[in-house]
Amino acid sequence: MNKPILQRARTEAETALIERFDQGDRRLVGATDLRAAAMQRFADAGLPNRRVEAWHYTDLRGAMRTAALARAPDTATLPLARQCLAKPLAQTNAHRFVIFNGAYNEELSSDGAPPAGVTVSSLASALAVGDADVLDVLKADTPGTGDAIVALNTALMQDGVVIRVAPGAKVERPLAILNLMTGGFAQAAFLRSILIVGAGASIMLDEATAVCMPDATQANEALTVVVGDGARVDYAAQVAEQGANSVALHSLFVTMGANAQFNGFCLVPTAGLVRRQIFARLEGEHSTISLGGLSLLRGKEHSDTTLVIDHAVPNCVSREFFRHILDHEATGVFQGKVVVRQHAQKTDGGMKSQALVLGEDASMNNKPELEIFADDVVCGHGATVGQLDKNQIFYLQARGLSRGEAESLLLEAFANEALDLVADEAVRARFAGQTDDWLAHRSGR
Amino acid sequence: MAAVKETVDRVKAIDVDAYKYGFVTDIESEKAPKGLNEDIVRFISAKKNEPEWMTEWRLDAYRRWLTMDEPTWARVEYPKIDFQDLYYYAAPKSMAGPKSLDEVDPELLRTYEKLGIPLREQEILAGVQNSRVAVDAVFDSVSVATTFRAELAKAGVIFCPISEAVHSHPELVKKYLGSVVPVTDNYYATLNSAVFSDGSFVYIPPGVRCPMELSTYFRINERNTGQFERTLIIADAGSYVSYLEGCTAPQRDENQLHAAVVELIAHEDAEIKYSTVQNWFPGDAEGKGGIYNFVTKRGDCRGDRSKISWTQVETGSAITWKYPSCILRGDESRGEFYSIAISNGRQQVDSGTKMIHLGKNTTSRIISKGISAGRSNNTYRGQVSAHRKATGARNFTNCDSLLIGHDCGAHTVPYIESKNASAVFEHEATTSKISEDQLFYCTQRGLSEEEATALIVNGFVRDVLQQLPMEFAVEAQKLIAISLEGSVG
Numbered sequence: 001m002n003k004p005i006l007q008r009a010r011t012e013a014e015t016a017l018i019e020r021f022d023q024g025d026r027r028l029v030g031a032t033d034l035r036a037a038a039m040q041r042f043a044d045a046g047l048p049n050r051r052v053e054a055w056h057y058t059d060l061r062g063a064m065r066t067a068a069l070a071r072a073p074d075t076a077t078l079p080l081a082r083q084c085l086a087k088p089l090a091q092t093n094a095h096r097f098v099i100f101n102g103a104y105n106e107e108l109s110s111d112g113a114p115p116a117g118v119t120v121s122s123l124a125s126a127l128a129v130g131d132a133d134v135l136d137v138l139k140a141d142t143p144g145t146g147d148a149i150v151a152l153n154t155a156l157m158q159d160g161v162v163i164r165v166a167p168g169a170k171v172e173r174p175l176a177i178l179n180l181m182t183g184g185f186a187q188a189a190f191l192r193s194i195l196i197v198g199a200g201a202s203i204m205l206d207e208a209t210a211v212c213m214p215d216a217t218q219a220n221e222a223l224t225v226v227v228g229d230g231a232r233v234d235y236a237a238q239v240a241e242q243g244a245n246s247v248a249l250h251s252l253f254v255t256m257g258a259n260a261q262f263n264g265f266c267l268v269p270t271a272g273l274v275r276r277q278i279f280a281r282l283e284g285e286h287s288t289i290s291l292g293g294l295s296l297l298r299g300k301e302h303s304d305t306t307l308v309i310d311h312a313v314p315n316c317v318s319r320e321f322f323r324h325i326l327d328h329e330a331t332g333v334f335q336g337k338v339v340v341r342q343h344a345q346k347t348d349g350g351m352k353s354q355a356l357v358l359g360e361d362a363s364m365n366n367k368p369e370l371e372i373f374a375d376d377v378v379c380g381h382g383a384t385v386g387q388l389d390k391n392q393i394f395y396l397q398a399r400g401l402s403r404g405e406a407e408s409l410l411l412e413a414f415a416n417e418a419l420d421l422v423a424d425e426a427v428r429a430r431f432a433g434q435t436d437d438w439l440a441h442r443s444g445r
Numbered sequence: 446m447a448a449v450k451e452t453v454d455r456v457k458a459i460d461v462d463a464y465k466y467g468f469v470t471d472i473e474s475e476k477a478p479k480g481l482n483e484d485i486v487r488f489i490s491a492k493k494n495e496p497e498w499m500t501e502w503r504l505d506a507y508r509r510w511l512t513m514d515e516p517t518w519a520r521v522e523y524p525k526i527d528f529q530d531l532y533y534y535a536a537p538k539s540m541a542g543p544k545s546l547d548e549v550d551p552e553l554l555r556t557y558e559k560l561g562i563p564l565r566e567q568e569i570l571a572g573v574q575n576s577r578v579a580v581d582a583v584f585d586s587v588s589v590a591t592t593f594r595a596e597l598a599k600a601g602v603i604f605c606p607i608s609e610a611v612h613s614h615p616e617l618v619k620k621y622l623g624s625v626v627p628v629t630d631n632y633y634a635t636l637n638s639a640v641f642s643d644g645s646f647v648y649i650p651p652g653v654r655c656p657m658e659l660s661t662y663f664r665i666n667e668r669n670t671g672q673f674e675r676t677l678i679i680a681d682a683g684s685y686v687s688y689l690e691g692c693t694a695p696q697r698d699e700n701q702l703h704a705a706v707v708e709l710i711a712h713e714d715a716e717i718k719y720s721t722v723q724n725w726f727p728g729d730a731e732g733k734g735g736i737y738n739f740v741t742k743r744g745d746c747r748g749d750r751s752k753i754s755w756t757q758v759e760t761g762s763a764i765t766w767k768y769p770s771c772i773l774r775g776d777e778s779r780g781e782f783y784s785i786a787i788s789n790g791r792q793q794v795d796s797g798t799k800m801i802h803l804g805k806n807t808t809s810r811i812i813s814k815g816i817s818a819g820r821s822n823n824t825y826r827g828q829v830s831a832h833r834k835a836t837g838a839r840n841f842t843n844c845d846s847l848l849i850g851h852d853c854g855a856h857t858v859p860y861i862e863s864k865n866a867s868a869v870f871e872h873e874a875t876t877s878k879i880s881e882d883q884l885f886y887c888t889q890r891g892l893s894e895e896e897a898t899a900l901i902v903n904g905f906v907r908d909v910l911q912q913l914p915m916e917f918a919v920e921a922q923k924l925i926a927i928s929l930e931g932s933v934g
Contacts, residue, residue, distance in 0.1 A: 053518070056860075342851065357866045361833070366861035372876050375848035380875040385863040 014046050016067040021155055027070075027102075028156065030127025034138055038154035045148040054147065057333040057365040058304040063273050064247055068188035068218040070158060071101045077182045077212075081108055084180055084212040087241075093426060094176035094206050101182055102158040102189045108180070117169025117201065123160035123192055134162055137194050137224050142253050143308045144279035150251050153190055153222045160193035163205075167198030167228065174204035174424060179221060183243070184213035191221045199228040199257070204424050207237040209250070214243035216272075222251040229257035229284055234423040238267040238431070239274050244299065246272035251279070258284025265422045267431045268295040268303045269438050278307035282316040282344075292421035293322040294431070296438045297330035298359075304333035311344040314374075318348075323418040324355040325411055326362035327442060336381070337369040344374050351381040356388060356414055358407075404443040411439055476670070477534035483507060486639050489534050493608045493642075496615065506628045506638035513632045519795040520824045520856060521764045523700070523737065531702060532670040533640045579604055581645045581661045583674055591645075593657065600656050602686075603648040607675055610646035617648055621679055625708040625745040625772070633704040633739040633766075637673045641706065644674035649684035649715070658914055660689040663705075665725075665736065671702035678708070680715035682748060687718040687914060692725050692761070700728075700763060704739045713748030713775065718756070720913055721769075722921055725761035730819075732791030735763025742769035743799075746778035746807075754781035755798065756912045758921045760928040763792060768826065770799035773807035773835075780809040783909040785921070787928045788821030788853070797827035797858075802838035802868065813844040814906045817853035818929055824856040831868035838868040846876040847905055849898065849929070899926040 010018070021028075021039045028035065047064060048055035081100050085108065095115055098108035104122035114120050126134040144150045161177050181187055197203055205225075211217050227233050239248050248271060254262055268274050280289055295303040309318045324332035334353040355364040368381040388410055396406035415435045422428040477488050486507045490500040515526075579593035581604065597604050603614060611618050628638045645661045665672045680686050692703075703725065709717050719742075728735025738761075744753035755769040771780030782798040794817075800809035809829065817823035823846065831838040846855035857874045879901050887897030903910070903922055910918050 057862075355863075357863060357868070360866050361864075362866060363862070363864040365863075366859070366870075366872070368857075368859060368872070368874070370846075370855070370857040370874060370876055372846070372848065372856065373854045375851055375853070375878045377848075378875075378877055380873065381857070382874075383859070383861055383872040384870060385861065386869040387866050 010046065011061055011065070013064045013067040017152065017156070018043050020067070027158055029124055030130060031135065031138060034135070035155045038151040041146070041151040042148050042155060045151070048148050052148075054306060054335070056367070057331075057335070058273070058275055058302065060149070060247070060275070064218065066186070068186035068216065070188045070190070071182065073101060073103050077101070078107070080182060080212050081180055084210060092174070092176050092206060094174035096176040096178055097161045098178045098180055099159060099161065099191055100180045101187075102191065104159050104161060114175070115171050115173045117166040117171055118175065119164045119166075121162050123157065123162055123194070126162045131162070133164075133196060134194060137196070137226065138192075140255070142255070142279050142281060143310055144251055144253060144277060147251070147277065149220060149249050149275070149277070150222065153192060153220050153251065156190040156220075157192040157222075158190050160191045162194045163196070165195070165197045165201045165203050167200055169198065169201045171201070171203045174206055176206040176208070179207075179209045179219065181211045181217055181219070182213065183211035183215045183217055186216040186218070188218040189220070191219070193221075193223045195223065195233070196226045197228050197231045197233055200230045201228065202232040204234040205236075206424070206427055207235070209239050209248060210241045211243065211246070212241075214241055214246065216243055216245035218247045220249045222253070224253040225255075225262070227254065227256045227260040227262050230259045231257070232261040233263070235262070235264040236422055236424060236427045236431075237265070238269070238434075239271050240269065240434075242271045242274075244272050248272070248274045250276045252277070254278070254280040254289065256280070256282050256284060256287045256289060258286060260284060260287040262289045263421070263423050264291045266293045266305075267434065268293070268297070269434050270296065270298065271301050271303060273302045275304040275306070278305075280308070280318075281310040281312055282318070283312055285313050285315045288317040290319045290421065292320070292418055294415055294418040294435070295324045295332055296415070296435065297324070297332060298327040298442065300329050302331045302333075304335075306333070306335040308337045308339065309349070311338070311340045311347045311349065314343060314345045314347065316344070316347055318350070320351040321418065321421060322353045323414065324364060325415065326355060326357050326359060326364060328359040329361040330359060331362070332364045334365070334383070335367040335369070337371060338379060338381070340372045340374050340377050340379060342373040345376040347374060347377040347379065349377070349379040353383045355385045356411070357385060358387065408439045408443050412436070474535050476532045479532055480529040481531070481533055481640065485533055489640055489642060492534065492536070493611070495608075495611055498619070499611055502623075502628075503639050506635050507640075509629050510632070510635040510639055513629070513635060515632050519766050519826070520822060521766060521793040521795050523764055523793075526702060526737065528636075533673070534642055535670045579657050579659050581606060581659075583643055583661060583663045596656070600653055601650040602653060602655055603646065604659055605646055607644045607646040607677060608642075610677075614646070614648070617679065618646070618677070621677055621708070621710055623708075625710060625743050626706050626741050631741060634706050634741040637675060637704050637706045637741070641673045641675040644676045644705070646676075647678040647686060647688065649680045649686045651681040652683045654684065655686040658687050658689055660691070663690070663692040665701055665703065671704065674705045676705070676707040678717060678719070679710045680712060680717045682713040682715060685716045688720070689914060690719070690721045692723050700735055700737055702737050702739070703762075705741070707740070707742040707769075709744035709753055711744065711746050711748065711751035711753050711778075714750050715748060716752040716754075717744065718754045719744070719769070720756040722758045722924065723761055723765070724924060727761045727790060727792050728763040730790050732763065735792075736761065737764045738762035738767060740767040742767065743772065744770065744780070745772045746775050746780060748778070749775040749804070750777045751775050752779040752781070754783070754912070756783045756909065757785070758909075758913070758924065759784070759786040759794060759796060760924050765792075765794040765796050767796045768798055770801070771809060772801045772803065773809065774803045776804040777806045778804055779807065782809075782811045782813070783912040784813045785816070785906045785909045785925070786813070786823055786825075787816045787818075787925060788823045789819040789928055790821060791819065792821040794822070795824040795826055797825045799828040800830070800840060802829075802831040802835040802840070804835060806837040807835060808839045811840070811842040811844070812908050814909055815844070815846040815855055816849065816902060816905070816929070817846070817855050818849040820852040822854040822856070824858060825874075826858045828860040828862070829870055829872070830860075830862040831865045831870070833864050835865050836867045838865060840870045842872040844874045845905070846874075847902065848876065848878050895929075899929060902929060
């Protein structure tokens with residue numbers, strides 16, 4: 001379906017991206033064939049636009065007129081990066097890996113060895129030596145392989161973190177990946193991280209993307225999580241400190257073994273254009289995947305969450321719960337597709353998307369899809385769009401709250417129901433704090 | 446291996462004879478030459494003795510059609526249709542515009558009797574007084590008889606074949622034809638605009654409540670013909686009409702094409718209720734033959750407080766591609782869509798609706814029940830959208846799917862787009878199978894498994910059946926039982 005109907009002229013951004021690849025960049029090490037094939041896929045498809053079904057509500061070709069440049073590594077901006085790390089959103093008790101301006105930076109990362117059972121290397125070094133595990137992960141044919149943005153990421157990936165968790169390791173201390181950009185000009189970053197969790201292990205991963213001086217940055221990130229049999233992964237992500245004209249693209253791939261568990265959550269508070277795609281495949285029986293998210297948008301912000309859950313085996317459970325609060329002229333998009341293959345009997349799938357539209361000119365687009373080929377399943381989805389209940393506001397106002405306070409209280413309650421899905425307490429508290437900030441900004445407190 | 450055997454048994458069990466309308470009427474007919482070009486369009490227009498503006502309208506549509514591509518987004522698969530290998534016009538030879546039923550070929554009347562549609566008014570009068578239905582019967586490309594016209598005329602209601610309306614009421618046809626489904630709306634609608642042969646035309650004057658149910662029966666008889674009918678219903682201010690549509694076709698090896706366009710216009714305070722029982726030949730157990738049903742149906746709630754309600758029972762067709770929609774233009778207008786889509790054998794159904802909220806305080810309701818059995822695929826595809834000025838828009842959507850057997854698929858693809866803060870949209874969808882407890886309960890009480898399934902399915906679709914006019918509800922219930930015959934392994 002990605003084939004263009006008519007041969008059309010390439011946009012400036014598309015040409016720039018293809019040329020940059022063709023000219024060769026010595027920083028793009030390893031996986032030469034993989035990169036070339038991916039670039040070809042991108043060149044054929046071009047930047048996604050409304051004609052591509054999976055991008056029906058997000059016109060990236062229109063939003064990305066020019067392609068930003070990747071910044072060359074330098075040491076001059078390190079002090080700025082340190083200041084950024086001191087900001088609340090970067091505060092974490094986790095063992096932190098920092099990718100700064102497109103390269104894994106040991107200096108900014110947490111001191112000392114990672115927790116027991118965890119081994120870490122940078123993606124660039126893994127590719128340089130042709131790490132077989134890493135190449136296998138990159139070559140795997142997942143539901144998202146055909147996506148143009150994923151292809152672009154594979155072709156131009158600069159660096160990232162490769163984390164391996166030994167089988168049976170119960171890692172207590174969370175791990176964090178922070179993708180940090182200097183910003184201050186139109187800067188691009190193509191990052192790819194990989195988390196391979198051995199059988200029976202458990203881990204918490206916290207991922208954030210931030211820009212020190214918010215500007216028209218363009219980030220294209222991907223994270224692959226391989227959850228081994230009986231393993232458990234908790235994952236929390238957030239987009240933060242982005243400029244109004246920024247583009248933040250993120251693709252998450254999850255493949256799960258048997259009896260495994262994956263809990264993922266993403267907070268999107270203020271952004272330019274954010275697209276988060278999740279491609280999950282359940283390959284082992286009796287596994288559970290739970291995905292959640294909260295997007296708080298104002299101005300002309302645009303946030304798109306698109307996910308595909310592929311039930312390839314019987315007896316698995318999937319749950320998705322996403323909420324949007326849309327103020328001003330913001331646009332929210334939720335597209336969720338649950339695929340149940342013919343042999344995936346006894347699948348239990350539930351998906352819910354709810355949005356509160358506050359701004360007169362805000363809009364919400366929902367597309368919850370079911371694609372079911374097995375007969376003994378229980379699958380359902382619900383989607384609602386509405387505004388704050390006038391009766392509830394009246395109730396609170398009658399008890400002495402101002403209208404603004406009443407609204408904030410109701411919005412906070414709406415947001416908190418989504419945040420309840422965040423497994424890690426520290427992360428939940430941080431997200432709740434950011435939600436408060438957003439609401440405070442809204443009511444002008 | 447048990448599963449394989451079960452599948453084989455089930456396929457064997459799908460009784461092709463279950464399609465009881467599969468007979469062919471042996472009647473001489475006049476056909477236009479095979480293929481499609483401007484001459485054929487002129488030929489059809491000339492056959493209908495149409496005025497020049499109508500011929501030009503058709504030719505314009507044909508030229509536009511040539512520049513269009515076949516849509517491929519639906520979840521249906523079929524070999525490419527050779528549009529030059531079809532007859533675009535077929536009419537029973539003995540009949541060049543019958544003056545009364547006595548002039549109609551007795552063979553034709555017998556066909557409709559076999560279908561259970563009485564065309565002779567006295568027969569209808571002999572029956573139950575209260576359930577009178579005026580019928581327009583369309584055989585291949587022409588309308589053969591329209592009953593109760595005199596009585597309807599007394600009320601001021603115009604109910605006639607559209608080919609006649611072009612002559613008798615050109616001002617109405619000119620004003621409304623193509624005003625809801627534009628000529629270039631989509632590939633099949635454009636094709637229909639170029640070659641449509643006949644169909645029904647209904648006009649209800651202001652303030653009139655149509656005294657009886659209006660109905661059209663469509664029948665494709667000829668080999669290799671496409672049927673392209675066009676229905677236009679206009680309900681003027683404050684009027685009400687209930688319209689039924691039924692379709693059957695003989696059992697043939699090759700696929701037949703059916704590309705209809707239905708346009709409904711409801712003015713201020715008017716209400717149109719449109720019900721369909723679609724029972725085209727679905728093809729045999731191996732998917733051979735059957736009708737390709739590519740239909741564009743759309744209603745325009747043009748006036749304030751107008752209401753359009755679509756009810757459909759889809760059991761036939763090899764391929765169904767159909768999205769009856771409502772454009773809610775008038776303030777406080779209301780759109781409803783009730784659907785039962787049943788697929789068995791190798792049928793493919795991609796159906797749903799569109800509710801476009803444009804006016805203030807518009808409401809819509811969608812209840813869709815999909816049942817897939819055998820090796821069929823059943824997709825609900827729907828869109829609900831509220832535009833910037835549609836303050837207070839309200840929608841409730843419920844689509845449930847039921848799967849019977851391991852080889853079928855059920856899919857749900859809703860698009861919910863809200864551009865207005867005060868719009869409230871709710872959507873819920875579920876997919877499940879018939880619960881073993883329920884089946885056990887029924888079989889315990891002496892029902893066979895097949896009867897039990899039919900009973901449970903009838904319960905599952907009850908919400909929609911209730912919306913059908915009484916005469917149709919009974920027929921639809923039987924139809925559901927027949928459609929599911931052989932689906933229980």
